[in-house]
Structures are given as structure tokens and as C-alpha cells.
Amino acid sequence: MSEVSVNLTEWQHRRPNEDPDLRGLFLDGDRGVRELAQSLTASNILQVQELRHGLSLAATSFVGRIELGPLEITIRPKITGMRLACLLRYAYGLRDLRLFTSPRYGVQPEAFQDLLGCQLAAEAHELLARGLHRSYIRREADLGSPRGRIDLQTLAAHGGTALAALPCIHHPRLDNCLVNEVLLAGLHLATRVTSDVALRCRLRSLAKALEQTVTAVRLDADTLRRLSRTQNRLTAAYRPALTIIRLLLQGIGATLTEGHHTVALPGFMFDMNRFFQALLSRFMHENLEGCMVRDECSLRHMLAYVPDHNPLNRRAPQPRPDFVIVQGQTIAAVLDAKYRDLWLNPLPREMLYQLAMYALAHPACCFAAILYPCLEPAARESWIAINSPIGNSRPGRIVLRPVDLNRLADLLAAPMTTAVAREKQALARRLALGEKAH
Numbered sequence: 001m002s003e004v005s006v007n008l009t010e011w012q013h014r015r016p017n018e019d020p021d022l023r024g025l026f027l028d029g030d031r032g033v034r035e036l037a038q039s040l041t042a043s044n045i046l047q048v049q050e051l052r053h054g055l056s057l058a059a060t061s062f063v064g065r066i067e068l069g070p071l072e073i074t075i076r077p078k079i080t081g082m083r084l085a086c087l088l089r090y091a092y093g094l095r096d097l098r099l100f101t102s103p104r105y106g107v108q109p110e111a112f113q114d115l116l117g118c119q120l121a122a123e124a125h126e127l128l129a130r131g132l133h134r135s136y137i138r139r140e141a142d143l144g145s146p147r148g149r150i151d152l153q154t155l156a157a158h159g160g161t162a163l164a165a166l167p168c169i170h171h172p173r174l175d176n177c178l179v180n181e182v183l184l185a186g187l188h189l190a191t192r193v194t195s196d197v198a199l200r201c202r203l204r205s206l207a208k209a210l211e212q213t214v215t216a217v218r219l220d221a222d223t224l225r226r227l228s229r230t231q232n233r234l235t236a237a238y239r240p241a242l243t244i245i246r247l248l249l250q251g252i253g254a255t256l257t258e259g260h261h262t263v264a265l266p267g268f269m270f271d272m273n274r275f276f277q278a279l280l281s282r283f284m285h286e287n288l289e290g291c292m293v294r295d296e297c298s299l300r301h302m303l304a305y306v307p308d309h310n311p312l313n314r315r316a317p318q319p320r321p322d323f324v325i326v327q328g329q330t331i332a333a334v335l336d337a338k339y340r341d342l343w344l345n346p347l348p349r350e351m352l353y354q355l356a357m358y359a360l361a362h363p364a365c366c367f368a369a370i371l372y373p374c375l376e377p378a379a380r381e382s383w384i385a386i387n388s389p390i391g392n393s394r395p396g397r398i399v400l401r402p403v404d405l406n407r408l409a410d411l412l413a414a415p416m417t418t419a420v421a422r423e424k425q426a427l428a429r430r431l432a433l434g435e436k437a438h
Helices: 031-042 081-092 112-130 152-157 178-193 197-211 221-230 233-251 272-287 349-361 405-413 418-433
Strands: 004-009 046-050 055-059 062-068 071-076 139-143 166-170 267-271 292-295 323-327 330-337 367-374 382-386 396-404
Touching: 004 055, 031 046, 031 062, 046 062, 055 071, 062 112, 081 112, 081 233, 081 272, 081 405, 112 178, 112 197, 112 233, 112 267, 152 166, 178 197, 178 221, 178 233, 221 233, 233 267, 267 272, 272 292, 272 323, 272 330, 272 418, 323 418, 330 349, 330 418, 349 367, 349 382, 349 396, 396 405, 405 418
Parallel strands: 004 071, 330 367, 367 396
Antiparallel strands: 046 055, 062 071, 062 267, 139 166, 292 323, 323 330, 382 396
16 A cells, blocks of 8 residues: 655656655665566656655656555646546547536546546446447357257257257347447456546446446457457447547556567556647648648658668668658658657757757758647747758758647637637648748
């Protein structure tokens, strides 16, 4: 049981010499706790250091809650409440349902996993209210009133029958199908990771309603791949709930990629970089006119091994920026989405070097931009010139471009009018091409 609760926001750094909660606090002697702390630091999920006077904690782009020995660490995103819910629903194509059906559930969720749990509860309630999907399931049984077709092979193998029943193969239409089994397992998963007592009770109530006719299945990559192969228009209503379940499964440390193995975390940690990239991708695809947006487009000819100087015959590395904006046949911009407020925090050198390479690789546009989240309405673009060390030429430029999440959430929540549509198009063009023509 955790003894100390520590709250952080994304990218916040708390040191023992400045924070009395961390002063004199150290990880216990359990080897597993120290190995977990090292894994979190190596994976850049949470920087944990034991210093002379206590623990130093530095959050990154991951938000959620995790138990680390005597510590219960909660990391919250800066944007909270209904604006975060609006952005989350838009990024992942979730339905705009009421998160709660009773006044006692009306408190805004504090943790990111609670927000996902609220949305999953609303989706599950909607599915139960409209009626669960049913599938025809193969059954073999001896029936007194034959249904389906008689299993003649089984009947012949037993030399007939002396019972008042015949072996039959039939296909009853049941709730206990894979999509409902995954939904039930997802409700159990959300119950485990949520920290809100009222929400946990609601999730358990929904799970009990499902358990009357459905059995849970183990949630893993194989199960979700099997489910994806069976999806069709009849199960389209389940897609938002299944998207949330995938996010929850990723957040506990499970992997959905073959050939990789990760250890489940004692808690829930979600990378906001994925959310931010999905949000910008959908917004620019829907609102950017006159340009084509390519997601994670490989820059194939940017780097290449020199012929006759590749003794191991390795494939050339292919950088993949988050977005490439194409106008006609020309690359107009190369963009990378980084979930770090560069208006308030310094630019890490690894981001600087990555964007400098993108900018120098395409002389046609000669610049690359970082799209970063910001809550300051006064935030403006910052330009970094790449100067030639010989002469006064400037072969490229790096642009730090803020994305006002509050304004974006307000636009997405506003009723669609001509003025709102034009403002969305203007914002999409500004995010893609900048405040001035390049």
C-alpha cells in the first residue's frame, strides 16, 4: 500500500531540496521497485533519481498514475475538464455522449485514466440500452426437439441412439460473442485502473449487467487481432468503445505489436504524444484546403549508404516526420508534433537536431516546424535560423509553432456555422504553413 502521494503535471520537475514531500524519501529495499524505477527512467516515461536528500521526479509527456514502492505518483495533463474530453473524443472519433447519467457522477475526472473510464462507461451504457450485438454461435448437443441439422456422422458412430434425443448441430444467436467478451474485459480493465470510487462502482455495475449473458476473454494482441478480422457494419457501434479499450491496454504497459514484450505497469501511464499527433492529424485532414497531408511519410532519399561502402548491406535509414504537407507536386512543409510546451520550456537538443535535418533535406521549402501544445493565447511562432559556418548564407530554418489547445477545443465544441468552418480552415492552414507565407 502506498504511503506517500505525489502529484505532478506534465513535464514538471520536483526536487527533494525544494519539495518537503520528497525530502528524506527513498525507494525501499525491494529489488523489483528499483528495477521498475530504472525501466521508467530508461523508457523516458518518468525520470526517477535517488539523490542524497531524497527522490527527484521529472515528468515527461506521459500522464496517469503509478505505484512505485512507497509512492503513488499521479501525473495530470495541463488541459483538463470538458475541453480535454472534447479533444479526446475528436482525436479518436469517439461519440459525444453524456459521461454520466446521475448527478452523483457529475464531478469532473481528475486523472486521464478516469476520463477514459468515464467515456467507456457511457459507451457501454449506450450499447446495453440499444441492445447488444448477437452472433450465430455453432453448438453441438443432443436435443429432444431437434434444431438445425441432425449430426448423422455422430449418430452413425454411436450405432444409433436409445435416447429420446438426437445429436444436432445448430447455431443459436447469442450475446456471448467475441465483441461483447472484449467489451466485458475492457470494463474490468477500466475498473482496475480508475482511481475514482464512484466511477469504479458504475463500471462494476455495467460489468455485472454484461456478465448475465457474456463471459470475459483475456485482453491481448491476439484477441484484438481476431476481433479486428470480424468487424463489420453490424458492430460499427462498438468501435468507440474498442478504441478506448485499446488505449487502456496500451496505458498499462501491454503491447499490441508482435515481436515486442513489455512488463505491465503497476498503474496506468498514457503517452500524450500519441493523442496530440492523432488530434492534429484529423484536424488538418478535415480542414486544410489546397494541400495534401501525409502522415508519417518516409523520406526515402534523404539518407543513403554510399555504394561500395556498405559492407553489411544494411538498408538506408528512412526518417519519418509526423506530417508532410504537399502542394501540387512540391513539399510545402515538414512538420513534427511534440507534446512539450516549448513556450514555457526550453527546446531539447534532440528535437533541434531532428528538425534541422528535415529543414536542410528539402531546399524547396527550406524549413521544418515543430507543432507543440500551448495554453497561452499570446504564444507566437519562434524561428531559429540555420546559418552556414562559412559565409552568411542561411540554408534552412526551424519554426516552433504553438497550438492553442483551449482555442482548438472551443472551435471543435462550437456549433458548425460558416464562420466556424472558415476559422477552422484558417487555423489548419496556419498550423501547416505558418503565420506568414513561406
